[in-house]
Amino acid sequence: MTDSPASDATGEFVRWQALDQWLAIHSDVWRPAPFATPEPAWTHRYPEMTGYLEALDDDAVNRFESDTSALVAALARWLPDLAIRNDLLQLSALGGEPCPLPEVSAVDMPGRKREQAGAFTAALGPLKHPVLDWCCGKGHLARTLAQLAPSALEGYEWNRQLVADGNALAQRYGDPVTLYTQDVLDNALSWPARRHAVALHACGDLHRRLIKGASKHRWPRVSISPCCFHLTQNTNYQPLSRRAREHGINAALSRQDIRLAVRETVTAPARVRRQTEVSQVWRLGFDALQRAVRGVNDYLPVPPHSPALNEAGFEAFCRWAAAKKRIVLPDDADFGYWLALGEQRQGQVRRHELLRHLFRRPLEVWMVLDYALYFEEQGYRVRLGTFCQRELTPRNLLLDATLD
Numbered sequence: 001m002t003d004s005p006a007s008d009a010t011g012e013f014v015r016w017q018a019l020d021q022w023l024a025i026h027s028d029v030w031r032p033a034p035f036a037t038p039e040p041a042w043t044h045r046y047p048e049m050t051g052y053l054e055a056l057d058d059d060a061v062n063r064f065e066s067d068t069s070a071l072v073a074a075l076a077r078w079l080p081d082l083a084i085r086n087d088l089l090q091l092s093a094l095g096g097e098p099c100p101l102p103e104v105s106a107v108d109m110p111g112r113k114r115e116q117a118g119a120f121t122a123a124l125g126p127l128k129h130p131v132l133d134w135c136c137g138k139g140h141l142a143r144t145l146a147q148l149a150p151s152a153l154e155g156y157e158w159n160r161q162l163v164a165d166g167n168a169l170a171q172r173y174g175d176p177v178t179l180y181t182q183d184v185l186d187n188a189l190s191w192p193a194r195r196h197a198v199a200l201h202a203c204g205d206l207h208r209r210l211i212k213g214a215s216k217h218r219w220p221r222v223s224i225s226p227c228c229f230h231l232t233q234n235t236n237y238q239p240l241s242r243r244a245r246e247h248g249i250n251a252a253l254s255r256q257d258i259r260l261a262v263r264e265t266v267t268a269p270a271r272v273r274r275q276t277e278v279s280q281v282w283r284l285g286f287d288a289l290q291r292a293v294r295g296v297n298d299y300l301p302v303p304p305h306s307p308a309l310n311e312a313g314f315e316a317f318c319r320w321a322a323a324k325k326r327i328v329l330p331d332d333a334d335f336g337y338w339l340a341l342g343e344q345r346q347g348q349v350r351r352h353e354l355l356r357h358l359f360r361r362p363l364e365v366w367m368v369l370d371y372a373l374y375f376e377e378q379g380y381r382v383r384l385g386t387f388c389q390r391e392l393t394p395r396n397l398l399l400d401a402t403l404d
Helices: 009-025 047-054 058-066 068-075 080-088 111-124 140-145 160-173 204-216 242-247 255-262 270-294 307-311 314-324 335-357 360-377
Strands: 131-134 153-157 177-181 196-203 221-227 380-386 397-403
Touching (some): 009 242, 111 221, 111 397, 153 160, 196 204, 204 221, 204 360, 242 360, 270 307, 307 314
Parallel strands (some): 131 196, 153 177
C-alpha cells in the first residue's frame, strides 16, 4: 500500500496474487494443525528442519515466538521463499496522534481497549458523515469518536444489556451517542441512508455482512478492523471479490485454515498462560489415550470443559472427556503415563507451531486485501494499513473505504 489517499487497485491485486501464490506454495506447512496432527507431512519432507525445531530449548522458543524476523532467518535455509515474506506484508501506518476517551469517563472500558479505540479514532479523522458503530458493545468506540464527529452517533448491538449499559454511560457523560438493540445478521435489517460505518474487531460474518450491505446501500464510508475471520456459518471460506474468486489458488479454505490468521495474541498474564498450558497438556494426553483405546490414529475434538474441572486433576478430565465421546477407558489405565506423554506432545506442538506462526499475518493480509478488492469493485477508494502497533493489538489492520 502507499500513503496516498487511495490505493492502486491494480497494485492491490498484484499483491493479493503474490500472497495467494506464496501461501499456496507453502500450504503443506501451514494448513496441518500440529495439535491434531502429531507428524504432519512436512516433518518428513524437511527432516533437518524438523530436527532443528524439536531441538530448540524453551528460551529459543520464547525468543522466536516474539521475533518473527529471527525465525524467518533461521528457517530460510530450508524454505528460501520465506525471504520475501516481509516484502509481501509491507503496510502503511495510518494512525495519527491517539485520542482516547479521558480515563475519568472510560468506565467499564479496559485500558487496552481504550487505547485501541483512541488509535482507531485518530486514523479516521476528519469525520464528515453520520457515524454508525457496528456491533458496538457498550458503544466505547462511538463515545471515543464523538470527540471528532460532526453529528450524533448511533450504534447497533444485539445484546440488550450492553445496549442499556452503553446508553446509560453516554447519558452520564453527555456523549451524543444512542445505541439500538439490533441483530445485524437479521435478513430484515433496515439499512439507514448515508452512514459512515465503523467496526473495531467485529468478527467473521458480522464484518462481512457490513462490507456487503454497506456497499450495496452505497454508504459513503466504511472503516473496519476485522477479526475472527473463521467465525462463519459457511463450511469453507470463499473470497468476496470477483478477481480473487476467479484467479485465486487457495480455494475453499476451511474454518480451521483461516483460524490461523487470528492465533497471534498479545502476551497474556502468567496465570492465564499457565492455565492454557495445562489445558493443552491434558487435551494432548487424552488425545494420545483415546487413539490407543480406540485403535484409531485420528484426532477427536473434545468440547470446552468447566473451569471447576481444572481442580479435579488429569484423571478426572480424561474420564469426563471419555464420557463426552462415549469411550470406555480401561480399568488399568496408567494416567501418569498419558499425562507425561501429553507434556511431551505439548512441547512438540509448540515447536511445530513456530513454523505456522510465519503464515498467520500473511493469511490475515490475504483476506483483508480481498475485502479491499471487493470494495474497489463496488466503486470505492480504499486505504489499507495499520492503525496501531501490534503490541497494542495484533488485529491492527484498518480497511478504510470511501465513495467519491
